[in-house]
Amino acid sequence: MGPTSTLRHEHEIILLVLNGIERGAGSLRATLLDDPDWLDTIVDFVRNFADRCHHGKEERHLFPRLEERGIPGAGGPIGVMLQEHEQGRAFIRSVAGAAPEARAGDTEAMDIASEALLAYVSLLRSHIAKENDVLFMMAERVLTPEDQTELGAAFDRVEADEMGEGTHERYHELAHQLGEH
Known part of the structure; x- marks a missing residue:
């Protein structure tokens, strides 16, 4: 699987979670009554799978090669994608900051x-569409076979060295649980 195929597959996992986030956030009080740790689980998935793993591959490996x-x-x-990554991080910081009070029943924090x-959710859906339909198409036109091989190896190192053995699979399983929530 080439690097853009890997990233597109990860987008599918992230989109599944975005669907679950949208449902859960739309009725957050009920969601937290059912699962008091739901916000923490979402923050964990986004920070570790979507940001550290997926965006890490893009920011440290794909984007520099494309430049x-x-x-x-x-x-x-690429600048637009990086700006949107930062915007997403800011939204998740807000969620993480509000989570303890929301879990305790504070309606303002909820x-x-x-x-x-x-x-x-809105940002990431738009962001993913731009990457899949524009940036990755550009990447497929300019990356050499050697680039593809080197990026694939770099992505594997992110999985093995930074994320750890079995972590990617654990987040895939969590994504399916969150998507069905």
């Missing part, structure tokens, strides 16, 4: 968490 191949960074499509989650 080497002539795709503009700052002011171009509103903050719910609004941040729904904004995150």
Whole structure:
């Protein structure tokens, strides 16, 4: 599987979780009554799978290689993707900050968490569409076979060295649970 195929597959996992987030955030009080740790679970998935693993592969490996191949960074499509990654991180910081009070029943904290989650869902759906339909298509045109091989190896190192054995699979399983929530 090539690097853009790997990232597209991870997008499918993230989209599954976004569906679960949208449902859970839409009725957050009921969600937290059913699962008081739901917000913490969402924050864990987003920070570790979506951001550390997936965005890490993009930011540390794919994007620099694309810039080497002539795709503009700052002011171009890569710059937009990086800005959206930061925006997503800010939404998740809001969720994490509100989680303890929301879990304790504070309606204002629930509103903050719910609004941040729904904004995150909207941002990420749009972001994923841009990557899948524009940036990855550009990548497939400019990456050499050697680039593809090197990026695949770099992605494998992220999985093995940074995430740890079995972590990716655990987050896939969690994604299916969250998507069905």
